[in-house]
Every structure is written in structure tokens, then in C-alpha cells.
Amino acid sequence: MRAKAIALIIVLLCAAASAQDKPRRFSTTIPESEFPRLNADGSATFRVQAEQAQRVQVLLELGQSTYDMTKGQDGSWEVTTKPLLPGFHYYAISVDGFTSNDPGSRVFFAARKEVSGLEVPGPESDFFAVKDVPHGTVRTQWYFSKTTGETRRIFVYTPPGYDQNSRRYPVLYLQHGYGEDEAGWSDQGHENFILDNLIAAHKAVPMIIVNENGMTGVHFVPPPPPRAGASSNGPPPVRAVAQFFMNERYVAVDCVFSRDLIPYIDTHFRTIPDRDHRALAGLSMGGAQALRIGFHHLDQFSYLGAFSPAVDITDTTKDYEGALSDPAKVNRELHLLWLGIGTDDFLHAPVLQSHEVLEKAGIKHVWVESSGSHVWTVWRKYLADFAPKVFH
């Protein structure tokens, strides 16, 4: 009787603990923080404390869009934006010239530092939503790299059921962009929820995803912003950037992959360790890496994806040291070459041209010209388009 009474009390207490109202908020707002606040029209209200400051601003998209904040009587500063595009936005707070994070929001690694992020929900948020489907695991794993002489951190997504069976799985190696790190595809990209949902809907086959750090040995320094009226010698800045990343050799990354990472993954996870079951994709700089490393390692990869890549392909007989000079061979060896860019992306022109050059040369590929700019909102969609097309 006493045990029954205690059990009943626990059930009642647990039921009471379940009843909680949640205010309308961004998923990226710190739990229990009131700001940033999501308004009904899709705008955001920011508020920070800065008693002695002269000027406080919100810098959206790392400064492409700026809002001056207004000082209140209590030393707080506040601003409400216009309605924001649904999706993921980086932002910062600038106080008298000091640019840092909003203490009310979660941060994400980007632009080689920790940056505040804002997830604006919208009709296209469903495919990466946390649903009541079986969930895979994102494993933080450490392994020793002979190339860099250090223990490196990687993230490995294993699909739902991986621990409950003895099957072997194909592997997608998926790379972040310049200034980000190996956490990007899980933290900003929600690769795990995208794949959980695709797998639950039988739209993608269960696969392992591996994220390594692609900044290894990359020493690109962003060019200063172009000055108005300055005379222009050489290629325009956008093409210069695309050419830099396309022609960077990525020797360290290539060595880490071929000598250290792929052998580690194939011995520590239940993979199908051949080129027919190995894909390589990436975004921006990671897309340039996927194409360069992939074209030179067709013995290791048979599916390649370049999401808004920093590339400027002009001549398939010469680019990539001639790796594309035999289109029939490339078409025979690649099960999929996927290339996509948003029409508002600053890299749109060189990537569109790259597509046209590939097409003219007869190198088969999936071409996606979407809406959107150079943002995670687009790359999540690209992963959701790419993943169902591999390993069939």
C-alpha cells in the first residue's frame, strides 16, 4: 500500500512538472533570457545593457545590415528590426567600436570567432526540425593525425539504429566554410536532424557523416573591402576570391583525409570502405576543397557535392591540373557531381560560369540555382537535396 501511494505521488508530481507555458522565442535565445525576442511579424527585438555607452548597434549578417539601438532610462539599449528572412542569421553587438556577442543569444563558430546566431522560424524550417522520429547521434571523437602531429577533434553522425545492429554504412565527408570549424555542420547546419528526417521518410539511405576541420594549413587572408572609385587592375575581388580558394592546393587537408582520417573512420566505424560508398561535399571553401580533393582522388570518392563553392572553373582542359581533361572518364567514375548556388550569393557569377564551362565540356552534373545568398539557410537545403541522391 505504501509503495503504491508513493508511486501515485510520483506520478502526480511528474504530471505537475510537465505543465509549462513557453513564451514565443528564438530557438537560439538563451533559456530564460527575455531578449532577443521573436515578434509575431517575424521581426526581432534586441536589448542589451550598456549604461555608459555612446553608440550601440546590432550588426546583422556580420555587418551587412545595421540597426542603431536606442537608449532607455535604465541604461539598456533596444531596437526592433524589420521582419527578417526565415533562416539562420549571424549577428553581433557593437558598443562604442567594440564588436562582440549578444549575451542573450547562443554563439556559433564563424569568421574565426564565436558569433551570435539567430534562428528565425519559417515555413521552410520543417525539414531540419526536431521531430518525433528516431534520432541519430553526433559523436565528438578524437584521433591522432600523423600529418599535423596532434590529436584532432572530429564530429561523426551515426544514423538511428547504428548501435542496435551490425550493418555497414556508406560515409559522407562534409566540410564547413572558411572561418568556421568542424562543429558547423551540426551546430549551424543541423545535419543530424536533416538526415534523421530524410531517413525516417525513406528519402535518404542511412549513412555516416564525418566533419573535419578544413582550415588546416589554409592561410587565406580576406582582401580589404574595395574602395569606391579605385582603379581596378586584375580580376574583380569576387573572382579573385573564388580563384584563390579553387586553386589553393589544400595539401594539409588532403593529407589529413587520405593518410589519417579515412583510414581512422574505416577502422573505427562500420563503413563500406570503397569509393562507391564514399561521398565528399562542402560549402563555400569546403565546396572548393570537395572538388579539388575529390577530382584528384576519384579512387576514393564517387559522389561530390559543391554547395555555393568558391570556384571559378574556366577551362576543363587546364583547371585542376587537367584532372577533368577526359570528360568521358570523369562521367564514368563519378556517380554524382552536384553544384549549387543562390542567385543572391556574392559567388553567383563565377559558379554560374563554372556550371556553363562544365556543361560545355560535357561533364555531367546536377545544377541547382536557388534563391538565397551565402548563408546556412541555403546550405541546409542543399544538404537535404544532395543526401537523397547519394549511395543508391
Added chain:
Amino acid sequence: MRAKAIALIIVLLCAAASAQDKPRRFSTTIPESEFPRLNADGSATFRVQAEQAQRVQVLLELGQSTYDMTKGQDGSWEVTTKPLLPGFHYYAISVDGFTSNDPGSRVFFAARKEVSGLEVPGPESDFFAVKDVPHGTVRTQWYFSKTTGETRRIFVYTPPGYDQNSRRYPVLYLQHGYGEDEAGWSDQGHENFILDNLIAAHKAVPMIIVNENGMTGVHFVPPPPPRAGASSNGPPPVRAVAQFFMNERYVAVDCVFSRDLIPYIDTHFRTIPDRDHRALAGLSMGGAQALRIGFHHLDQFSYLGAFSPAVDITDTTKDYEGALSDPAKVNRELHLLWLGIGTDDFLHAPVLQSHEVLEKAGIKHVWVESSGSHVWTVWRKYLADFAPKVFH
């Protein structure tokens, strides 16, 4: 011949990619950021940009120690601290009243926001160093909780070799402190490297560690700082804090554990699902939770650890609703009760008293009075002391 030549070129390129000099830096400094800089005497030099600011400060330990920064001609502000205690320090940058992160450093979740962290190396850093030993995995896992009606994120450490055998393992449930979250024990605590090293040295048995969010349903609001000269009614602030956390019922956390988490772990991981192979420990608020939930669930746990816990045990016949009123029964059921506090910890007095009350009542426990204050530097050491004592 051609294949051999290419292989030789790859070996040479990879060798060249390995040769890199690293400047002396904090492990918590952003890769390629020059500041914060670690100096030979153990001091730190901070530098931030803040062109139009009037006053810029470094707030160490969340404000317990403050350094005014000096403005340079280029609009940057700089300061060098005195030599810092080895270990982990939270800090913030304050600019004209705005308190946020140092863009040059990694952040950690603490005090209910993202906070800059500084890892000062020292002779006692070895036990959590990343060594050339087999490494376990920290899994980010999502599971559905009936109690909260949401999919919750947890971290699960699986020991080296977990994927390569079919053994079953004991489980340590390990809780963070107030204002932190489930990432604390891996991000700040390095639980994985501590266990990797202990297991490699055969000092601890391989075990699974589970980290849940302990802030669920906790609505403590920190009291305002005491005013100088104010008359004191009621218990002093420190004891009031300790009593709050000790007597908080943690209903939501308890329900999540008993209804949702433990069943999930026991069905999705290869555990030994009984009380003899289940431990519960935590730091600060998490230590209070470990004792309260543990004393009331001796059917589920047989090892308890309270690291610098927010508790104020005064009467074992009444505290915890009488759960300790039969010391012989408690001693019979608990294989280990571990209690520790640093002599510089603000909770030292109530925890020392709790130890004395337990001892007087004849409740057996391991008592550790160490140097140090209420910081991760201490809690890492406590985990390294606690883990070898469980599951034998």
C-alpha cells in the same frame, strides 16, 4: 613507376605540411588569434578593439577580479594581468557598461549565458591533458522526455573500445552547476580526457558517463550582493543559498531521471542496469541534486558524489525528509558517499558543517577538504578522485 612517383610526391608534401611552429598560447584562445596571449610567467595579455570607448575592463572570475585596460593609439585596449592561478577561469570584457565576450577566446556556457574561458596551464594540467592513449567518445544524443514533453539533448561519454566489443558497463550520471548546462562536464570539465587517462592507467574501470540538464524546473534567482553595513536578519547569504539548493525538491529533474533518462540509457546503451552499477554525482547545485535525488532513490543508485555542493546539512534525523534517519541502513546501501569542498570556496562553512553532522551521525563518507575555490579547476580534480573509487 608513375604511381610510385606520385606516392613519393604525396609523402613529401605531407611531410612539409606537418612542419609548423606554434606560438605560446592558451588552449582556449581562438586558432590564429594573437590575444589573449599566455606569457612566460603565467600572466595573460588581453587586447580588444574599441575605438570610441571610454572605459574597457577585463572581469576575471565573473567580476571578482577586475583589470582596467589601457587605450593604444590604434583604438585597441590592452592589459597584462598578474600571474594567474593554473586552471580554468571564466572572464568577460566590459566596454562602457556592456559586458560580453572576448572575441579572441572560446566561450563556455555558464551563469546562464556564453562566457569567455581561459585555460591557464600548470603542473596539475596533466591528468586532463589530451594524451596518446585510447580516446572515448562524447556522444550528443537526443531523446524524448515525457516529463517535459520535448526532445532533450544529453551528452554520453562511452569509454575507449565501447564500439569494438560487446561488454556491458556501469554508468555515472554527472551533473553540472547552476547556470551551466549539460555541455559543462565535457567542455569545461574534460570528463572524457580525465576518464581516458584514468582508464589507460588502470586507475578507473571503464564506465559510461551521462550528462543531463539540471536547470529543468529550477527557478532560483541569485540574491543581490549584500550591502555593506546592512543589518542582517535571517541566515547569512551563503547559508541561505546552500539551504535553498539543498531543500529545493528538484521534482522535474528527479522525474526526468527516473521516468525518462535512466530507462532510455539502459535500453540504448550497453549498461549494467542495477543500483550496484549506477553512480550519481554533481558539482554545486548538481551536488545538491545528487544528494537529494540519490538519498531518495537508493533503489537506483549506490554511489553518490557531491563536489562543492550547495548543501547545509544540520540534522540527519530531519533533513531530506528523514531519508538519513537510519544511518546503519544508509551505510549498508551506499557503497560510497563522497563529499568535498575547497578551503577558499564560498560554500566551505556549510559543507564543512554538513561533513561534521554526517560524521557525528555515523553516516560513512569520504571527506575531501582541498585547496581552491568554487571553480572547474577543483571539480576536475574531484572527478579524478571520485571515479577511481566507484564500481569496484
